[in-house]
Structure formats: C-alpha cells, structure tokens
Amino acid sequence: MFLALAEELHFGRAAERLRISQPPLTKHIQQLEAELGVMLFDRNKRSVRLTASGSALVQEARRIIGQADMAREVVRRAEEGQTGTLRIGFVAALLYIGMEKLIARLERNLAGVETVWEEMGSSEQIEALRHDRIDLGLAQISPGASGAGEMSIHPIAHTPLVAALPERHPLAQRKRIDPADLAGEPFIVIPRESAPAYFDLIVATCLRSGFSPNVRHYARHLLSVSSLVALGRGVSLVPRTPERSQLPGVVLKPLAGEPAQAEYSVVWQTANRSPVVERALGVLGVG
The missing domain is CATH 3.40.190.290 (D-Maltodextrin-Binding Protein; domain 2)
Incomplete structure (x- = not known):
C-alpha cells in the first residue's frame, strides 16, 4: 500500500490501483507512520508529497520487494528441480x-x-x-x-x-x-x-x-x-x-x-520425491 501511494501521490488513485476503498489505505498509512515514528507524506486537501523519510523508505521497500521476488524465483526453481x-x-x-x-x-x-x-x-x-x-x-x-x-x-x-x-x-x-x-x-x-x-x-x-x-x-x-x-x-x-x-x-x-x-x-529410493531426482529420472527416460 505504501509503495502504491508513493508512486501515485494521490489517495484516490492509489486506492483504485489497489482495488480497495480509500479509508483502509489512509488507516494503513497512519498505522505505518505511527509504528515508524515519522511522517512519510506531507498531505493536504490539494496534494500529497513524500517526506525525506518517505523517500528513504521507498528505496528500502523496493529493495525488499526485489529480494522477495528473487527468493520466490529461487524457491520455484528448486521446486521444479532446476537447482540443487x-x-x-x-x-x-x-x-x-x-x-x-x-x-x-x-x-x-x-x-x-x-x-x-x-x-x-x-x-x-x-x-x-x-x-x-x-x-x-x-x-x-x-x-x-x-x-x-x-x-x-x-x-x-x-x-x-x-x-x-x-x-x-x-x-x-x-x-x-x-x-x-x-x-x-x-x-x-x-x-x-x-x-x-x-x-x-x-x-x-x-x-x-x-x-x-x-x-x-x-x-x-x-x-x-x-x-x-x-x-x-x-x-x-x-x-x-x-x-x-x-x-x-x-x-x-x-x-x-x-x-x-x-x-x-538406475536405482533410487522409492520414497525419494526430490524434484532434482524426478528431473534426472526424466532425462534417463524413466517414467
């Protein structure tokens, strides 16, 4: 939610992008600011702007999301037997x-x-x-x-x-x-x-x-x-x-x-369902 608002700088558009109503978005931002003890946005009736703290959090949030995406890819490849x-x-x-x-x-x-x-x-x-x-x-x-x-x-x-x-x-x-x-x-x-x-x-x-x-x-x-x-x-x-x-x-x-x-x-433990073993057996033509 934070990144959506940071990119849109508009509560209405950010809520629409997230497919939620505006009040839950506002509440989430308020809770995040209270937890961090800083203001992330300068906002009034006409505009929404990132504070210095908000800009710093944008970079960190994007880094964390990138790492999470990488972790998901690593897990997916392992599940498919592509690594290991x-x-x-x-x-x-x-x-x-x-x-x-x-x-x-x-x-x-x-x-x-x-x-x-x-x-x-x-x-x-x-x-x-x-x-x-x-x-x-x-x-x-x-x-x-x-x-x-x-x-x-x-x-x-x-x-x-x-x-x-x-x-x-x-x-x-x-x-x-x-x-x-x-x-x-x-x-x-x-x-x-x-x-x-x-x-x-x-x-x-x-x-x-x-x-x-x-x-x-x-x-x-x-x-x-x-x-x-x-x-x-x-x-x-x-x-x-x-x-x-x-x-x-x-x-x-x-x-x-x-x-x-x-x-x-080729011999293997019948109970071994490792994705890497399954992939190797496929290469060897073992159905």
Whole structure:
C-alpha cells in the first residue's frame, strides 16, 4: 500500500490501483507512520508529497520487494528441480561399455544442478541410498534383486559377457570361446560383497557349462580385473567393452552360444520425491 501511494501521490488513485476503498489505505498509512515514528507524506486537501523519510523508505521497500521476488524465483526453481545437488553413485563398468553418451546427456540436461559423482560397487550403492549418502545409483543390478526391497530399479543398459584372456593365452587365437574350455583356469573376479549380480552371473555362466569357476584372485574394479588378466594371473568373464577401452595385453573374445547379459540399472529410493531426482529420472527416460 505504501509503495502504491508513493508512486501515485494521490489517495484516490492509489486506492483504485489497489482495488480497495480509500479509508483502509489512509488507516494503513497512519498505522505505518505511527509504528515508524515519522511522517512519510506531507498531505493536504490539494496534494500529497513524500517526506525525506518517505523517500528513504521507498528505496528500502523496493529493495525488499526485489529480494522477495528473487527468493520466490529461487524457491520455484528448486521446486521444479532446476537447482540443487544430485549425488550419483556409479559402477566403473559404465565407463567401459559405451555409456558416455548417457552420462553426457544427464549432465547436459541438468543445467543448473550440481552433480557429484562417486564410484562405488553395486551393493555399496544400495547402502548409500539407504543412508541418504547418494540420490541415484547406476549399478549392475536387476529389478527384484534381493536386499533392495525399498528401492526402485529401472534397467537402462545391458551388454553380453565376453572372455578376457591374456594375449598369449592358448585360447586367444580362437574366434569364440566355449565357457567350458575355461574349466580349471584361474579366475579373476570382483568379490560378491561388492558386485553380487556380476559375481553370480559369472558363476551361473560357468555352472551352465558344467563346471564351477576356480576363483583364485579378487579385484574390486573392472579395470583391476583386466589389469590382472594382462599380467597373466588368470582369465575372467567381463562385460563387452568398446575396443578403445581395452587394455594392452588383454584379448576379449565372444562366448559361444547365447552369452549371458550384464544388466545395468538406475536405482533410487522409492520414497525419494526430490524434484532434482524426478528431473534426472526424466532425462534417463524413466517414467
């Protein structure tokens, strides 16, 4: 009301602009002057003028209104998920199976949102989600996975398993590898507590071929698995990766028959209705 009168300098026009009658406007100005202990307007029957105190209050009132408008805009953007922080856990395998485009799309379409990425195993992501240390997980996990009952899981990618062999291995010249030919070979795997789905997939593939894998070495990351293969410490079954991602000294060979598929999913707390999470899920195509 004060600013309307300060701009119109006429009680009738200010009241009309505010869509109120003149008496409530007059009463409001009188109460404001009494509260501040100063006269804000010089007024008589013919004119209304701002006092020095009134002019000073105009500047302050406009500043406060501008800040209030800015605060409303900040709140609106946060409500729409246009600002904030998104904490993302991811398995290293995603960097080696051609998922760069998906990650780049996520970054590009979350302009205004700060993304924080942290590499962690699939089971670690479930625990991090459960304890609110991350908002989204990109994990090797399938819908209905045990121990993830309160999580929502949506598949976003899958890739076949291939045999990873040292380049001087006797089987390295074959076009395809029958998993049964790896019986008795020392296997390098990621521990089950870090990547249960990946570990179980390797074991199931071997069992279907009539043998139990001779697990001799453990590594916590896919790159470490490949590094040990390159050093000749054993063989492994790994997700197929682009050729440019292969380490020197490692040969990747398709498996004979219908190979098992490693499935990767976006995982989040079902109860998490954060606007930033909702926006990220939309970018990932999760309805």
